[in-house]
Structure formats: structure tokens, C-alpha cells
Amino acid sequence: MKQPDTTLAKADTVALWHAVQWMESVLREWRRDGFKDDADRAKHQGQLETLRLAKRALRKVNAIRKAQAATISKLVAVGPLRSPTCWCESCDIAANGGLCSRMSLCPECGNKRCPRATYHDNACTGSNEPGQKGSSWEQCRSTEKPQVERKTAGAAGAQPRNHRVSRAQEQQGTAGGAGA
Incomplete structure (x- = not known):
């Protein structure tokens, strides 16, 4: 079964804007024609509150659509993640426009905190301790x-x-x- 498209298009927000505008014009006409009694006036007030909430929701939806568009444009600019020719974290990030596509491990010792896992020219220490010089985990402190x-x-x-x-x-x- 195909997943429904959850991205918001400009046409979606425009359609919502037209619905809100229609509701506003109906309420304006209702007020212009006058109210039959106090109950009719109370219903009108309730609908005005609904209109106010609908306008607020429309602003939020528009902001979400713009944020989605910005995120999509960033991903398109980066392109699909590429597999770098090297196994180290630095080459992976350089090949993918600042994004890390996988967990990098030292090919000698297999540790993620080894400085060689961060950059292929670093020496292997054979240790997985945080805080090693040259490792991307250099700022981390040991919790033991x-x-x-x-x-x-x-x-x-x-x-x-x-x-x-x-x-x-x-x-x-x-x-x-x-x-x-």
C-alpha cells in the first residue's frame, strides 16, 4: 500500500486560505443582515471564535509548509548521500556535504573512538576510550x-x-x- 504524501504544497495552503476567507465573508454577511435574537448573536460570536482559530491554524500551516520547503531544498542541494572511497569519518563527511552517512570504525582495532576512525592518517591506538587526541570523541570524558x-x-x-x-x-x- 502506498504511503500518503504528507508534504504541504502551496496549493494546499491556498485552498485553506480560500476556505477561511469564505467563512469570514459569510460571517460578515450574517452580521450585516442582523441577528434574529440573542441566541443567533451568540452563535455568531461562537463562529467568530472558530474563524479566529482557523486563521491562527492557517498561519501555522503556512509556516510548516515554508519550513518543509527549506528542508527539502537543503537536501536537494546536498544530493543523495554518496559512499566515499575511504572508510574514515572525515572523508565520509566531506563526500556528503557535511552529513555523516554511516558509523566509522578503525579498520585495525574496530573501535569508533580510535583517532584513526576519525581520520585515516591518524595512528591507531587500539583503544575505545573517549578523550583521545585526534578523535572526534576528544571532548568526551570517561563516565567510568x-x-x-x-x-x-x-x-x-x-x-x-x-x-x-x-x-x-x-x-x-x-x-x-x-x-x-
């Missing part, structure tokens, strides 16, 4: 909590072993195995 290395004793008489403990555990004194 820093780990503190701490020696803890295992079972009675066992040699101490290295054990990673988060700062929160260290402050609470629950070093995961210290009291076991």
Missing part, C-alpha cells in the same frame, strides 16, 4: 569511576594479592573480600 589498586589479604595465611576497588568501596571500607 576511577579504580584504586589496593592489596588485600585472601584466606588466612594466603599471600596478599592485587585487587581493584572502586573509590566508593574504599570509602565505605567494603573492599570486596577484605572481611571474607
